[in-house]
Amino acid sequence: MRWLSDRTVAHLKHVAEWPDLAETKYALLEEIGRGGMGTIYLAEDRVLGRRVALKVVSTGASDPAAAARMLREARVIARLEHPGIVPVHDAGTLPDGRMFYAMKRVDGHRLDEVALGDGATLADRLRVFQKICEAVAFAHAHGVIHRDLKPDNVMVGPFGEVLVMDWGVAKVLEEAAEPPAPIHPGPPSATAEGTVLGTPAYMSPEQAAGRADRVGPAADVYSLGAILQFLLTGRAPFDEETALRRARGEAGLPPQPFRRRDGKLPTPLAALAGKAMATDPADRYASVEELAADVARYLDGGHVLAHRETVREKAARVFARYRTPILLIAAYLLMRTLLFLYSRRS
Amino acid sequence: MARDTDMGGPGGGRFPATRHSAVLAAQSPDLIERERGLAILLETYWRPAYKYVRIRFGESNEDAKDLTQSFFVRALEKDFFDGYDSEKGSFRTYLRTCLDRFVANEKKAAGRAKRSPGAPLLPLDFDGAEGELSQQDPPDPASMEQYFHAEWVRSLFALSVERLREECARRGKDLPYLLFERYELDRDPDEKLTYERLAEEFQIPATQVTNFLALARREFRRIVLERLREITATDREFREEARSLLGVSE
Numbered sequence: 238m239r240w241l242s243d244r245t246v247a248h249l250k251h252v253a254e255w256p257d258l259a260e261t262k263y264a265l266l267e268e269i270g271r272g273g274m275g276t277i278y279l280a281e282d283r284v285l286g287r288r289v290a291l292k293v294v295s296t297g298a299s300d301p302a303a304a305a306r307m308l309r310e311a312r313v314i315a316r317l318e319h320p321g322i323v324p325v326h327d328a329g330t331l332p333d334g335r336m337f338y339a340m341k342r343v344d345g346h347r348l349d350e351v352a353l354g355d356g357a358t359l360a361d362r363l364r365v366f367q368k369i370c371e372a373v374a375f376a377h378a379h380g381v382i383h384r385d386l387k388p389d390n391v392m393v394g395p396f397g398e399v400l401v402m403d404w405g406v407a408k409v410l411e412e413a414a415e416p417p418a419p420i421h422p423g424p425p426s427a428t429a430e431g432t433v434l435g436t437p438a439y440m441s442p443e444q445a446a447g448r449a450d451r452v453g454p455a456a457d458v459y460s461l462g463a464i465l466q467f468l469l470t471g472r473a474p475f476d477e478e479t480a481l482r483r484a485r486g487e488a489g490l491p492p493q494p495f496r497r498r499d500g501k502l503p504t505p506l507a508a509l510a511g512k513a514m515a516t517d518p519a520d521r522y523a524s525v526e527e528l529a530a531d532v533a534r535y536l537d538g539g540h541v542l543a544h545r546e547t548v549r550e551k552a553a554r555v556f557a558r559y560r561t562p563i564l565l566i567a568a569y570l571l572m573r574t575l576l577f578l579y580s581r582r583s
Numbered sequence: 584m585a586r587d588t589d590m591g592g593p594g595g596g597r598f599p600a601t602r603h604s605a606v607l608a609a610q611s612p613d614l615i616e617r618e619r620g621l622a623i624l625l626e627t628y629w630r631p632a633y634k635y636v637r638i639r640f641g642e643s644n645e646d647a648k649d650l651t652q653s654f655f656v657r658a659l660e661k662d663f664f665d666g667y668d669s670e671k672g673s674f675r676t677y678l679r680t681c682l683d684r685f686v687a688n689e690k691k692a693a694g695r696a697k698r699s700p701g702a703p704l705l706p707l708d709f710d711g712a713e714g715e716l717s718q719q720d721p722p723d724p725a726s727m728e729q730y731f732h733a734e735w736v737r738s739l740f741a742l743s744v745e746r747l748r749e750e751c752a753r754r755g756k757d758l759p760y761l762l763f764e765r766y767e768l769d770r771d772p773d774e775k776l777t778y779e780r781l782a783e784e785f786q787i788p789a790t791q792v793t794n795f796l797a798l799a800r801r802e803f804r805r806i807v808l809e810r811l812r813e814i815t816a817t818d819r820e821f822r823e824e825a826r827s828l829l830g831v832s833e
Binding site for chain 2: 238239240241242243244245246248249250252253254255257258259264265266281
């Protein structure tokens with residue numbers, strides 16, 4: 238009998254855990270991810286000859302709640318046909334009893350891995366952020382609130398495509414109201430499972446307080462603000478300790494302010510993120526579209542509504558936005574003045 | 584869709600067809616049934632038991648051999664496992680508790696764990712087990728329960744790998760096992776081994792690699808669950824162990 242090292246035993250545990258795809262059209266290739274609700278495998282669709290991602294529920298089908306959540310997630314994604322949302326191809330039950338769904342295989346990296354990569358300018362990051370906003374706004378328009386937006390749940394493809402993933406705890410507005418749910422007292426990065434809804438570090442205060450009945454589109458606006466803060470500074474809005482306190486239900490804890498070491502962070506963007514992350518939902522942007530529009534205004538050199546600018550700031554912004562015509566006019570005026578003075582002298 | 588291939592096992596079902604529990608068989612009044620059950624339990628548990636005695640009680644190689652032999656001989660001769668009540672916990676925990684008690688009693692006794700001259704000698708590969716111990720990092724003395732569990736998993740998987748090899752050979756389908764061995768057992772953690780590369784190594788199409796590996800994994804899973812079914816007493820215990828080991832249930 239051959240000796241199995243600890244590493245081999247751990248690996249075989251995964252292998253034995255791999256879903257049984259006999260009698261399905263899929264052939265399993267490898268495990269590519271693991272989350273609170275399920276494991277994601279790379280598989281080959283042998284009928285269509287393409288590779289897909291299979292998400293398979295982690296616990297057994299004897300846990301009806303887990304299977305129901307998985308099916309619900311597949312259905313939620315299926316109703317959201319948008320370039321920024323990964324499409325679902327298929328769903329069902331495997332021969333070993335586990336629920337699964339097949340989705341497009343996404344090549345790329347998670348936002349938290351690429352956002353601050355070399356060469357990513359502020360404008361690049363803001364354009365990625367706009368694409369996230371577009372996908373979330375589309376979901377809101379179809380009555381779906383993501384509720385777990387965070388950099389880990391956003392994929393950036395090799396051609397700049399942006400995909401919002403993991404709709405496992407999404408709320409469908411037309412469904413019956415859910416009872417208030419406690420927050421999972423796990424690590425700050427752990428996605429909620431079961432009654433757990435969201436990830437504390439990026440979660441709105443009303444969500445952190447377990448007020449599922451009060452969680453609406455504004456909760457996603459908050460999380461988008463937190464993602465924006467991450468994109469601007471490279472860190473989550475909450476340190477680990479604060480995130481854990483929020484996970485324990487301490488609502489209303491303010492996010493970390495922008496620090497001096499965050500560099501020359503444009504004040505309008507800090508104000509924009511701050512408005513998105515306002516404690517009171519009524520103080521946030523009324524919709525994701527409004528948030529995205531303010532970002533667009535910033536990119537176009539316009540006035541960001543979240544920021545009350547001083548005369549000096551306004552002058553600097555107007556100058557930066559209309560630099561070329563202002564310089565041309567100034568040059569023209571200077572030339573005319575010089576000509577006038579020259580003619581007077583001669 | 585039809586299965587890509589089949590080795591004849593129950594495979595596609597959620598779980599293998601119910602086999603008689605070796606734990607229940609070991610409690611049977613029927614001598615043949617009893618010996619069958621004990622043989623399966625011995626095969627699965629002797630290595631974890633030997634290593635546990637070596638580490639937990641700090642016994643020498645020879646004393647640990649004697650204690651392990653004596654423990655299982657006593658189990659064969661006496662109604663050792665008759666006291667197991669599945670309502671009170673897993674058989675694995677019960678066996679470890681029995682072993683703790685047995686070793687403590689033996690150490691108290693004047694003869695201190697020496698096998699009686701007439702006791703039958705079980706054909707156990709202690710040298711192999713000793714060699715395995717030398718390859719392992721010493722476990723934390725404070726977590727001997729986890730150590731016993733880890734060794735139990737190791738034994739279960741090693742026996743299942745061996746069974747997979749035997750079944751493949753018996754059916755004249757060595758290739759699925761060889762691929763499984765190369766890809767899942769022998770692959771270096773840093774080695775970037777793709778299916779295409781494996782296909783080149785074995786000079787077969789990549790699609791065959793995919794199918795054979797899927798088959799071998801499925802069979803491995805079936806064998807693990809089959810053995811798990813054998814070494815648990817009740818359906819509930821089986822499901823709990825399966826969930827804990829593989830994260831699956833019915």
